[in-house]
Amino acid sequence: MIREGCTRYTGKIRVTDPGLPQPVYQVFDVRETTIAKDGQILLIPEITVDVYWTDLDEDVADISYVWGCLPIPCCYPAADHQSGEFAGE
Incomplete structure (x- = not known):
């Protein structure tokens, strides 16, 4: 759940270039x-x-998982991330 006062936008844009063997x-x-x-x-x-730049043609959430992106602490209530990496906040 994203907390009040935080809006998150995610997406991807396909980029093609004649010099690239496949789209990125x-x-x-x-x-x-x-x-x-x-x-x-x-x-x-x-x-x-x-x-991020990638050649993976996957859903944005899947790409974020592959790149190791974690939920962004500014957008989530403190109770959602009190263990692990975010415990010191």
């Missing part, structure tokens, strides 16, 4: 945070962008 994909994950974790409404939203 630009996979993106954009997060906009308008409310901080402590409930403070932000005057200027925080925007975070991750972009």
